[in-house]
Amino acid sequence: MEGDVNELARPVKKTPEQWKKEILEAAKELFLSKGYEDTVIADIMELAGGAKGMFYRFFQSKEEVLHALGDQMFLENNPFEAVRGRTDLNGLQKIRAMLAFDRADEEREELSRQAVPILKDPRILAAAVEANRRVLTPLWYELIEEGRSDGSIRTEYAKELSELLAMVNFWLLPSVFPADGEEIQHKCRFITEVLSAMGLPIIEDGMNARTERILGGKRKEGQSMEQK
Numbered sequence: 001m002e003g004d005v006n007e008l009a010r011p012v013k014k015t016p017e018q019w020k021k022e023i024l025e026a027a028k029e030l031f032l033s034k035g036y037e038d039t040v041i042a043d044i045m046e047l048a049g050g051a052k053g054m055f056y057r058f059f060q061s062k063e064e065v066l067h068a069l070g071d072q073m074f075l076e077n078n079p080f081e082a083v084r085g086r087t088d089l090n091g092l093q094k095i096r097a098m099l100a101f102d103r104a105d106e107e108r109e110e111l112s113r114q115a116v117p118i119l120k121d122p123r124i125l126a127a128a129v130e131a132n133r134r135v136l137t138p139l140w141y142e143l144i145e146e147g148r149s150d151g152s153i154r155t156e157y158a159k160e161l162s163e164l165l166a167m168v169n170f171w172l173l174p175s176v177f178p179a180d181g182e183e184i185q186h187k188c189r190f191i192t193e194v195l196s197a198m199g200l201p202i203i204e205d206g207m208n209a210r211t212e213r214i215l216g217g218k219r220k221e222g223q224s225m226e227q228k
Contacts, residue, residue: 016057016058019048019050019054019057019058020058022048022049022050023044023045023048023050023054023055023058023059023065024065024068024069024072025048026044026045026047026048027039027044027062027065027066027069028069028073028107028111029047030043030044030047031066031069031111031114032107032110032111035114036062036066036114036115036118037114039062040062041055041062044062044065063118063121063124064124066111066114066115066118067115067118067124067127067128069111070108070111070112070115071131073105073107073108073111074108074135077105077108079098079099079101079102079105080098080139080142080143082097082098082101083097083098083101083143084142090146090147090150090151090152091143091144091145091146091147091148091149091150091152091153092147092152092153092200092201092202093152094143094146094147095143095144095147095200095202096202096204098143099202099204100204116173116175117175119170119173119175119176120175125170125176128170129167129170132166132167132169132170133163133166133167136165136166137162137163137166138162140161140162140165140166141158141159141162144158144161144162144200145158153199153200154199155198155199155200157198161195161198161200168191171187172184172187172188172191188203191203
């Protein structure tokens, strides 16, 4: 009987996968409630229920955790997958629906806003660029080609547009190409016009305002981001 009690009292050992998952969950909760800047690694591990040493088995820094969270949240709620199987939409409509679905993910949008400053780190920036190139480019290409096939998208530049769309966010980052709020607005209008000219009229009301909000730009009083 005593052996059974001791067996029940023995703590269950977590697998490395469980530890990593719980660290990410704790970080996500704290970043969304306290903010990235006000959260330290000790806070994350206190909530996850482990020592700081366990943190460094999986991540080198808090910045790396935020980057990993962004990747995880995208894969868990992939907006491209949300529209892939829909038969009621053509290719262009699928892209617009995908972008609307992506904008509705408020938690990921908030973490994207908090992640802007960490992209000043060349290592983090390089990892983000590579992830976008590897993951997003083929997803964009698939939708653009679908639109070309059904006639809703008329462009000769499917490959080039898929690469551009996967990378345009980095061009908009003021930490990569310095720009103030007004210059970011001008860049957004530029992208809107370029995509329309290339057969992709996909920038709708509110999208440029969202970009400005994430990047931290400030709009002049009375000036709209949808201004053409």
